[in-house]
Amino acid sequence: MSTSASTSVKDKVVVVPGGTGNVGEGIVRAFLKAGATVVVPSRSQARLHALAKLLGPELAGNLKTVAAGYGTFDDADQLATRIVKEHGHVDHVVASVGGWWMGKALWQIDQDDWQKIFVDVATSHMALARSFIPRLTEDGSYTAIAGFSGKKPYPAAGIVSMQGAAQLMMREAFSAELDGQRRINDLVLGPIINRSRPGGDPSWLTADQVGEAAVGVARTPTIADEHIVLDTVEDLNKTLARMAG
Ligand SMILES: NC(=O)c1ccc[n+]([C@@H]2O[C@H](COP(=O)([O-])OP(=O)(O)OC[C@H]3O[C@@H](n4cnc5c(N)ncnc54)[C@H](OP(=O)(O)O)[C@@H]3O)[C@@H](O)[C@H]2O)c1
Incomplete structure (x- = not known):
């Protein structure tokens, strides 16, 4: 892994699962503005x-869409294989998968809630990480x-909290096992x-500011194995200043 100062994402291949979502849209826009080719898979x-309509014709020129899911290990493997075949390689992945849910206490949820909010989202994050991390270019990065x-x-919203906690530990476990071979972080x-x-x-x-942070992580070789907490704009500004070195 390189330890040089900030790099560019221009012409890099960046995959954004969840790019169709509320937060994902800002991430996709930021990478397109920075000159990357952005691949968005969706069900x-x-x-x-x-x-594509939200982004507008000028930015959408470098947006590559794939109508395919990644809800199982097999589907994510097929997606990663297809994207590498079509684009030659993958430099960065930013997984913005899952969303908010609330309305029931933990003792009120049923099996369907559990499946949809915990199992499906946790499985998608795991499937994406295990398929894409080994395929990243050497100086690439994975951000959840x-x-x-x-x-x-x-x-x-207990099941959202439980899935979120599992996701944070998944990242830590990958970091421990990768031991510096690839950069993996979460925002x-x-x-x-x-x-x-x-x-x-x-505050x-x-x-779009989440996108700015995600581009910053991709560009900064020294940002690795971190939970980057962005509760407020002040947190963002401190993080960007740290990335600028
Ligand atoms: N919005 C917020 O204020 C906020 C705050 C804190 C954290 N976050 C985090 O940001 C991330 C994205 O949230 P969001 O608000 O952008 O959510 P969203 O608008 O509901 O978008 C969710 C995205 O996840 C994808 N997805 C794939 N498999 C999914 C599954 N099994 N269940 C649900 N979604 C699935 C969807 O892709 P398809 O195109 O295939 O449907 C969609 O693009 C989540 O990790 C969330 O915890 C959001």
Whole structure:
């Protein structure tokens, strides 16, 4: 792994699973603005079309969409194989998979809730990480997007917190096993201002600012094996200053 100062993501191949989502949109936009080729897989062709429309024709030129899921180990393996075949390699992955859910205490959830909110999301994160990390270029990086609820229980959203906590430990376990061979990090976000929630506390980050942080992580070879907590814009500014060295 290189230890030189900040690099460029121009012309790099960046895969953003979850790129169709509220936070993912900002991540995709930031990498496109920085000159990367961005590949977004989705279970829904309609959501891919909607993403391209949101980005606009100028930016969407370097957006490559793949109508395919990654909810099983086999599906994620096929996706990674296909993207490497089509683009030659993958430099960076930013996984922004899963979303918010609340409404039931843990003793009220049923098997379907558990499957959808814990099992399906945890399996997708694991499937993506195990398929893409071994295929990353040597100076590439893997970043998982996580939420504050993975560190702090949130009443009536316990399964989201449990999945988030499992995801944070998954990253730590990968870091321990990779032992510096590839860079892997997560961005632990507070509430995010996005297209579905266009207003909020002025201290909250926007989806585009999450994208700015994700590009910063990809560009900075010294950022490795970290939970990067981004609760507020002040956290973001400190993180960007640290990346600028
Ligand atoms: N929004 C916030 O304020 C906020 C705050 C803190 C943390 N976060 C974190 O940011 C990440 C993305 O959240 P978001 O708000 O952008 O969510 P979202 O708008 O619901 O988007 C979720 C994305 O995940 C993908 N996905 C793939 N498999 C999925 C599955 N089994 N279940 C649910 N989604 C699946 C979806 O892709 P398809 O196109 O295939 O549907 C979609 O692009 C999550 O890790 C979340 O914890 C968000």
